[in-house]
Amino acid sequence: MSNQKPIAENLFTWPSDQPKLLGSRDTETGRYFFPAKKSNTHEQVELSRKGKLWTWTVQRFMPKTPYIGAENPEDFKPYAVGYIELPGEIMVESRLEGVDPEDLKIGMEMELSIDPFVKNEDGEELMMFSFRPCKN
């Protein structure tokens, strides 16, 4: 585990058996923010691990800069992207893993997952969040 680190600070709790995304809540309006906003009126909050798929698409071509994924155009595999509605909190944009695009359905239950995304120049694995269908 020592050669793994989150892709950005203050993005999710990690390492953890039950990692959570870190957002913030405006104490005056009650509105949630993700990623967390630094402000006098904001308190940091751990967001729900589970939510429902609100919408989705599939990224079918390899993104240009500033994308740092390790694929080459030849071996690039399309990946799904969507918004997960965390009830009463906020909708979070995320990659959708562990599911074929043909099986994606608006409203399906999804759960947070933290996985290696790419290695940096120092050989460290950068960890990124995604959502996967809930295991029943």
Place this chain on the structure above:
Amino acid sequence: MSDVAIIGIGIHPFGRTEGMTGLQQGVHAAREALSDAEMEWSDIQFAFGGSAAAGSADAMVNDLGLTGIPFMNVSNGCATGGSSLLSAYTTIKSGQFDIGMAVGFDKHPRGAFNADPEASGLPRWYGETGLMLTTQFFGMKIQRYMNDYGITSDSLALVAEKAFNNASLNPNAWRREPVSKDTILNSMMVSDPLTKYMFCSPAEGAVALILCKAELAHKYTSKPLFLKGAAFRSRPLGSFEVFSPSLEVERGPSPTVGASDATFEMASMTREDIDLAQLQDTESGAEIMHMSENGFCKDGEQEKLLQDGDTKLDGKFPVNTDGGCIANGEPVGASGLRQVYENCVQLRGAAGKRQVQGNPKTAYTHVYGAPGISACTIITT
């Protein structure tokens, strides 16, 4: 206060023009507009202009002439053209000047736009992990809309088919070959549910418009058109915008709704008064959603309207008569003004084979862009 008239229009054909910079295309459009209004550059008292990726508009004075006029560069993303037009309108309306130009041009490299997270105030990881793509936003917005309102992929294809058909009748359009609905549906999927032919591409082109105080218009043209309404809005809380790492659970209206309402209010007109419209069609889904966001139908009614052909050139309410962004491409700085140019051509009755029949008297434009901005206009005879 005086009304504002459009008395000269000029365009450089959209698409790809090797060996010509975006700025040179802007100069071409400006000269065409001057010639259309039968006036000289020295008659122009002020100008607003801009591009997103092809340099500063005020550099055009090197070619047009060093007359010392105030020439203001405008940079406002996809609303650059709309913002130039609105600024020119306000300048004349205020009485500061009588005659001015709004010009927009651009020249983008091929392929999807590169995104810079920092420039949009977003964290680096958002771009690094492949979430910051405009194409994803368009796919996700229409995906949800289709789910909520029963719009089919068939209708998405009809929008694109119409765009190429209209463009085939427009000598200034980029993609002038008709493309069949089946070809559109079966082309490469780019961002589900949108295929390659349903998307516009970054491109090149330029448009210039000359505006003046209405009282002066007949000095320059026998058929002046009048800019009755023009409004610009940014996103309200709860709208669904490109480049959003998160969205409010409680959904709200898009910036289009506010810009559209403000434009109609300014013109003291209703949707029923409009004969034809140019609506931002970055892709097929956008045209469909913008039909209702601009108030021309209710959510979901687009399915029947499209299947019945109501938005075709010979339909009850023609939309994107010049082929729109889908067939003209998207030179960001010029797109909004292209819509106004097309409306002027239609209202003059000069659109040739793509002329909307029935002597149209009112026309509407709508642009939408990142990071949640919209500008609309109403032009009348």
